[in-house]
Amino acid sequence: WSLGLLFQELFTTYEQVRSGRLPAESESTSFRDYIAWLQRQSLEPAEHYWRKTLRGFTAPTPLPGALPRSPDSVLRRQHLNVWLPAQLTTDLQAFVRQHHLTLNALVQAAWTLVLSRHTGEQDILFGATTSGRSAEVSGIEHAIGLFINTLPVRIFVDEDATALSWLQQLHTQQLELRQFEHTPLTHLQRWSDVPRGTPLFESLFIVENFPVDAAVNSASAELGIRDFSAREQADTPLEAYVIPGDSLELRLLFDAARFEPSTPERLLRHWSVALQALISTPDSRLGTLSLVTGEEREQVLRSFNASSRRFDSSCLHLQFEAQAVLTPDATALSFGDVSLSYRHLLQRVRRVSHRLQSLGLRPDAPVGLFVHRSADMVAAMLAILHAGGAYVPLDPDYPSDRLSWMLQDSRAPF
Missing domain, CATH: 3.30.559.30 (Nonribosomal peptide synthetase, condensation domain)
Incomplete structure (x- = not known):
């Protein structure tokens, strides 16, 4: 001014x-x-x-959108x-x-x-x-x-x-x-x-x-400034x-x-x-x-939403088996002090799966999974899927009446 x-x-x-x-x-x-x-x-x-x-x-x-101030920045x-x-x-x-x-x-x-x-x-x-x-x-x-x-x-x-x-x-x-x-x-x-x-x-x-x-x-009218700049x-x-x-x-x-x-x-x-x-x-x-x-x-x-990708549409237990073939000695599961490789976990899964099938488990039949959070829980989930069933989570900490009702409602044969 x-x-x-x-x-x-x-x-x-x-x-x-x-x-x-x-x-x-x-x-x-x-x-x-x-x-x-x-x-x-x-x-x-x-x-x-x-x-x-x-x-x-x-x-x-x-x-x-500012970046943090650096102590030595100029x-x-x-x-x-x-x-x-x-x-x-x-x-x-x-x-x-x-x-x-x-x-x-x-x-x-x-x-x-x-x-x-x-x-x-x-x-x-x-x-x-x-x-x-x-x-x-x-x-x-x-x-x-x-x-x-x-x-x-x-x-x-x-x-x-x-x-x-x-x-x-x-x-x-x-x-x-x-x-x-x-x-x-x-x-x-x-x-x-x-x-x-x-x-x-x-x-x-x-x-x-x-x-x-x-x-x-x-x-x-006679004078003017040709260039003007300010810093x-x-x-x-x-x-x-x-x-x-x-x-x-x-x-x-x-x-x-x-x-x-x-x-x-x-x-x-x-x-x-x-x-x-x-x-x-x-x-x-x-x-x-x-x-x-x-x-x-x-x-x-x-x-930003052009993020479509092709995913493996095979079942979870089949994907697990495929990975076990690729990396049999890699760690597949850790819980507390327990650590299982893909090879050992797959052995557990197949053992339980064969047992269920020998008992006459039909495809898509529900199976009650009554177990605390553990390595065995994961092995049992994969085994039930491998045998063709569907697992029903039964938390051992639930009241007995609730567990009885869940078993009746799901009609789980095993």
């Missing part, structure tokens, strides 16, 4: 000198006036507001951005006008939804920069100085609320916060329930609502930027050491989808709004 004002003043002064006129003295508010106003503000109302706002919040909202800043289609930008602006909201509230709400869905949290808190130019200070919009401040924004995602009612609530919340946007962040940390030494937030939300290039281009360095691992224009720009600055490359790309996609969902179905419950793109939905429903 100040940079744009500075260029305007520079170019205007240059034009005045070129035309032979003395540069007019600036009558704008000075930074000293703002400091004087700031010193007159009582912190008591601000403390009451912020203690109430931050009450019960004890840990920063997790970073979506901050490596990268950025990704996307421009929304011009028509969607127009639709967003029309929506906020129709419902008496602000673009800031709408885009911030969409970002909150993204954080909520990716972290599984409903109580979301992130930092947001404010211009700090209080309307109570006359002419402050034309003053040059470091007015900017960073404040915590705490938003509860009520899945049962309609999108529109939730947006209206956020708009009201923003208006209330503006009365106390001059509060120093160090005070807020002390007034919160977050332990000392733990940051209130690890992500920032920033709206750049005063483009420098627009300010410069309107300042002079920003912050200590937060994730920053979400919104740059208004004919096509709204969404930008993420992130620590490349903390995020896989696909994570910021997915966050940007879901942010765009969230904006579209909020204005397309304002009467829908928040819990029903999907942030999944069509391509991702196809991936989940089709690609």
Whole structure:
């Protein structure tokens, strides 16, 4: 904001000198006036507001999809951005006008939804920069100085609320916060329930609502800036930027050491989808709004589920026998101190199976299996299957009446 004002003043002064006129003295508010106003503000109302706002919040909202912080890692800043289609930008602006909201509230709400869905949290808190130019200070919009401040924004995602009612609530919340946007962040940390030494937030939300290039281009017909770039360095691992224009720009600055490359790309996609969902179905419950793109939905429903496999359709005891042929000396069964190879277990199975068949066991006939959990239990289960029967588990710890009823009901002959 100040940079744009500075260029305007520079170019205007240059034009005045070129035309032979003395540069007019600036009558704008000075930074000293703002400091004087700031010193007159009582912190008591601000403390009451912020203690109430931050009450019960004890840990920063997790970073979506972030990798653990390495003690020796160095901050490596990268950025990704996307421009929304011009028509969607127009639709967003029309929506906020129709419902008496602000673009800031709408885009911030969409970002909150993204954080909520990716972290599984409903109580979301992130930092947001404010211009700090209080309307109570006359002419402050034309003053040059470091007015900017960073404040915590705490938003509860009520899945049962309609999108529109939730947006209206956020708009009201923003208006209330503006009365106390001059509060120093160090005070807020002390007034919160977050332990000392733990940051209130690890992500920032920033709206750049005063483009420098627009300010410069309107300042002079003779002079202009051909190339403009800015380098920003912050200590937060994730920053979400919104740059208004004919096509709204969404930008993420992130620590490349903390995020896989696909994570910021997915966050940007879901942010765009969230904006579209909020204005397309304002009467829908928040819990029903999907942030999944069509391509991702196809991936989940089709690609990830392309898991068909051919399985051996033979009976379990036949598969066991086949494995015994392949690995006869490998361990097939362990229980406590007992360990049996496939060869020895198969011998037990066949012994019991032949005994059952010699007693006249018919195919599919039930056989009561009255035994505690043991190696013998597994051998007996396989033997009953091998003999062509079906086992009926009879837990020896069951009451005798229940066991009698199970035997009668199953009509097990053995």
